[in-house]
Amino acid sequence: MDIRYAVGKSQYQRMTTDELRNEFMVDLFETGKLNLLYCEVERAIVGAAVPTQSCLALEAGKELAADYFCQRREIGVLNIGGNGTVTVDGTDYSMENLDGLYIGRGAKEVAFQSVDKDSPARFYLISYPAHADYPTKQAKKADANALKLGSVEDANKRTIYQYIHENGIKSCQLVMGFTVLEPGCVWNTMPCHTHERRTEVYLYFGLDDDSRVFHMMGPGDETRHIVMSNEQAVISPMWSIHSGCGTKAYTFCWGMGGENQRFDDMDHIAIKDLK
Ligand SMILES: O=C(O)C(=O)C[C@H](O)C(=O)CO
Numbered sequence: 001m002d003i004r005y006a007v008g009k010s011q012y013q014r015m016t017t018d019e020l021r022n023e024f025m026v027d028l029f030e031t032g033k034l035n036l037l038y039c040e041v042e043r044a045i046v047g048a049a050v051p052t053q054s055c056l057a058l059e060a061g062k063e064l065a066a067d068y069f070c071q072r073r074e075i076g077v078l079n080i081g082g083n084g085t086v087t088v089d090g091t092d093y094s095m096e097n098l099d100g101l102y103i104g105r106g107a108k109e110v111a112f113q114s115v116d117k118d119s120p121a122r123f124y125l126i127s128y129p130a131h132a133d134y135p136t137k138q139a140k141k142a143d144a145n146a147l148k149l150g151s152v153e154d155a156n157k158r159t160i161y162q163y164i165h166e167n168g169i170k171s172c173q174l175v176m177g178f179t180v181l182e183p184g185c186v187w188n189t190m191p192c193h194t195h196e197r198r199t200e201v202y203l204y205f206g207l208d209d210d211s212r213v214f215h216m217m218g219p220g221d222e223t224r225h226i227v228m229s230n231e232q233a234v235i236s237p238m239w240s241i242h243s244g245c246g247t248k249a250y251t252f253c254w255g256m257g258g259e260n261q262r263f264d265d266m267d268h269i270a271i272k273d274l275k
C-alpha cells in the first residue's frame with residue numbers, strides 16, 4: 001500500500017501543477033487488481049478493485065498492523081462498473097452499477113468478484129478508522145436520500161444520493177454517497193464550501209475519454225485546479241474547497257470522515273469572495 005502524507009496550507013501555496021497532482025490526485029483503478037492508498041489525512045484508505053478472472057481479497061497489509069482489514073476500520077464501497085459480488089464473512093452481496101455497501105468494523109473476510117470478466121465490476125472503496133461495530137448493509141440508489149440541488153441557469157442542476165449518513169446507513173465516521181449532474185450541467189459544489197471538521201475524497205467517474213473535470217481546491221482566497229480524467233480521485237484536506245467544473249456532465253462519489261457526520265455543517269464561501 002502506498003502512503004500519502006499530508007500537505008499543509010503554506011506548502012500548498014508554492015506547489016507546481018505536477019506537485020499538486022502528485023500529492024492530491026489518486027489513480028487506483030487497474031484491471032484485475034485491488035489497489036489501496038493510505039492517506040495521512042484523516043487516516044483514510046482509498047481503494048479500487050477490478051476483479052476479472054478471479055476474486056480479489058482485501059488484506060490488511062503491514063501498514064495496518066492488524067489481523068484483518070476491518071479489525072479497527074469501516075469501509076464504504078460503490079460499484080461504478082458491471083455487475084459483481086462483495087462477499088463479507090461468507091455473505092454474498094450482489095452489486096449492480098451504483099450499488100453501495102457499508103462494511104462495519106469486525107468483518108474478517110472481504111472479497112470482490114465480477115459476474116462477467118469482460119464487463120467487470122469496478123469497486124471504489126473508502127475506509128476510515130472505526131471505534132464501534134455497525135452492521136454491514138447494502139445501499140441501493142432507489143433507497144438513497146436524494147437531494148435535488150442547483151439549476152440549469154447556473155449549470156449545476158444535480159442530484160446528491162446519500163447512502164451512508166446520519167439518517168441513513170449508520171457508521172462511525174464515514175459519510176458517503178454520489179452526485180449525478182444533469183446533461184448540460186457542469187458545476188458541482190459551486191457556491192463552494194470548506195468544513196474544517198471533516199476531510200473529503202472525491203472520485204470523478206462517468207466521463208468519456210475526451211472529457212475532463214477541473215477540480216477546484218485550496219482556501220477560497222487562493223484556489224488552484226487539478227485537471228481530472230475518468231475514475232481519478234482527489235484528496236481534499238480540511239482547509240480546502242472541493243468543487244469542479246467539467247467539459248460536460250459527470251458523476252462523482254464523495255466520501256468524508258472526521259469530527260462529525262453533519263452533511264450541512266459547511267462554511268459556505270460566496271462566489272464573489274473567491275480568488
Ligand atoms: O454536489 C454537491 O454539492 C456535493 O456532492 C457536495 C459534496 O457532497 C460535499 O462537499 C459534501 O460536503
Ligand SMILES: [Zn+2]
Nearest residue numbers: 193195200242
Ligand atoms: Zn464538502
